[in-house]
Amino acid sequence: MxxxxxxxxxxxxxxxxxxxxxxxxxxxxxxxxxxxxxxxxxxxxxxxxxxxxxxxxxxxxxxxxxxxxxxxxxxxxxxxxxxxxxxxxxxxxxxxxxxxxxxxxxxxxxxxxxxxxxxxxxxxxxxxxxxxxxxxxxxxxxxxxxxxxxxxxxxxxxxxxxxxxxxxxxxxxxxxxxxxxxxxxxxxxxxxxxxxxxxxxxxxxxxxxxxxxxxxxxLTTKAFNGINGLTLYPNPVSGNVLNITSSNNGAMSVQIFDVLGKRVANTSVINNQINISGLNSGVYIVKITEEGKTATRKLVVK
Incomplete structure (x- = not known):
């Protein structure tokens, strides 16, 4: 690892x-x-x-x-x-x-x-x-x-x-x-x-x-936990697929940032999943937006 x-x-x-x-x-x-x-x-x-x-x-x-x-x-x-x-x-x-x-x-x-x-x-x-x-x-x-x-x-x-x-x-x-x-x-x-x-x-x-x-x-910004029932799994993740679900099950866009603040992925959730095969091992911040509400989660990739 x-x-x-x-x-x-x-x-x-x-x-x-x-x-x-x-x-x-x-x-x-x-x-x-x-x-x-x-x-x-x-x-x-x-x-x-x-x-x-x-x-x-x-x-x-x-x-x-x-x-x-x-x-x-x-x-x-x-x-x-x-x-x-x-x-x-x-x-x-x-x-x-x-x-x-x-x-x-x-x-x-x-x-x-x-x-x-x-x-x-x-x-x-x-x-x-x-x-x-x-x-x-x-x-x-x-x-x-x-x-x-x-x-x-x-x-x-x-x-x-x-x-x-x-x-x-x-x-x-x-x-x-x-x-x-x-x-x-x-x-x-x-x-x-x-x-x-x-x-x-x-x-x-x-x-x-x-x-x-x-x-x-x-760089501080507030109100980044506004999506009800948001879940990312598995986390840590060792495969190529990250599952993302919420209570509303609405359309979601996803941005992923590395530790330097560089955006390394910009995608949409399809069938409650995104492909993360392009990510190296490390810690990332995942920013999810659903119906105008935004939340962030830490993601560990093994």
């Missing part, structure tokens, strides 16, 4: 440890030299990350895919911003400010921009981002895994701002309780200002700060 990893599942809430998620993206409309400055009009550029648990950021990168892609073969992630210099981070926000740092610190005095990094993100409103782990630092190395992604380049087959997640002169903010998506982006997991939200007369520090607070995201 492979080594098992353990999570804590609370009765009324759950969180995922050891993950890095993209929580806020801002494409500002302010000068770069302070709120009352006169240099430029497209600041600040921010990608906010949240580190849950303790993560050694060696060989992690925040990468950008610019302006969309016509097909999968055309998707091109840049080398990105190497996060190695940040070292080991525990339960903290990281502020990657690609432009307008002076203005950003004036707007958010309690938020300190990450220092010692290069190639910081500088999104123009239709750039996708991802947090990825490589097997070597800098420009070398091969992709090991994608922990989280904001935006889907395939939503923009032409270079425009038509996708639901676009944020030109605006922002996007992750909904509380949404865990790392493992590179499968769902636009419904963010709240958006809509393109041009910061156009005149809203191009002021006061307006943007009030509209987009930083450092507020939480």
């Amino acid at each position: 492979k080594k098992l990893y353990f999570l804590t599942l609370l009765a009324t809430a759950f969180t995922f440890g050891q993950s890095v998620v993209i929580t806020t993206v801002i494409d500002g409309t302010l000068p770069s030299d302070g709120c009352a400055g006169s240099s430029g009009s497209s600041n600040p550029k921010l990608v906010e990350l949240y580190v849950s648990g303790t993560v050694d950021l060696t060989n992690y990168r925040l990468q950008t895919e610019s302006n969309g892609a016509a097909d999968a073969a055309s998707i091109s992630w840049n080398t990105g911003c190497d996060l190695t210099a940040l070292g080991t981070v525990t339960d903290s926000f990281i502020y990657l400010v690609g432009a307008g740092e002076t203005t950003f610190t004036e707007m958010y005095p309690s938020a300190t921009p990450a220092a010692g990094l290069t190639s910081l993100p500088n999104g123009n409103g239709n750039d996708a981002y991802r947090v990825a782990l490589y097997d070597a630092p800098g420009t070398a190395g091969n992709l090991v895994s994608v922990m989280d992604q904001f935006g889907d380049p395939l939503d923009l087959p032409v270079n425009d701002y038509s996708a639901a997640w676009c944020y030109q002169d605006s922002y996007a903010k992750r909904n509380n309780g949404v865990v790392a998506n493992g590179g499968t982006f769902d636009s419904s997991t963010f709240t958006y200002g809509g393109n041009a939200a910061f156009a005149s007369p809203n191009n002021t520090c006061a307006f943007i700060t009030a509209a987009v607070p930083v450092g507020t995201f939480t």
Whole structure:
């Protein structure tokens, strides 16, 4: 049996440890030299990350895919911003400010921009981002895994701002309780200002700060035990089939997450069963939704 990893599942809430998620993206409309400055009009550029648990950021990168892609073969992630210099981070926000740092610190005095990094993100409103782990630092190395992604380049087959997640002169903010998506982006997991939200007369520090607070995201989410008579069996499971039943016996959708918060399965219950043959030995969180109600359970796979 492979080594098992353990999570804590609370009765009324759950969180995922050891993950890095993209929580806020801002494409500002302010000068770069302070709120009352006169240099430029497209600041600040921010990608906010949240580190849950303790993560050694060696060989992690925040990468950008610019302006969309016509097909999968055309998707091109840049080398990105190497996060190695940040070292080991525990339960903290990281502020990657690609432009307008002076203005950003004036707007958010309690938020300190990450220092010692290069190639910081500088999104123009239709750039996708991802947090990825490589097997070597800098420009070398091969992709090991994608922990989280904001935006889907395939939503923009032409270079425009038509996708639901676009944020030109605006922002996007992750909904509380949404865990790392493992590179499968769902636009419904963010709240958006809509393109041009910061156009005149809203191009002021006061307006943007009030509209987009930083450092507020939480992975804790409540009311996740709302399905009457929910049962998962066998648990622990050593075969390829997991049985899921409830008192209502309604249609159920299922998402399964590993210990990093990465979604590893997204399926529906058919004849009170799901196939779990693709899961390795370990501990998982199973999120079940039935008729608008959601519950979570810990699953052990042998």
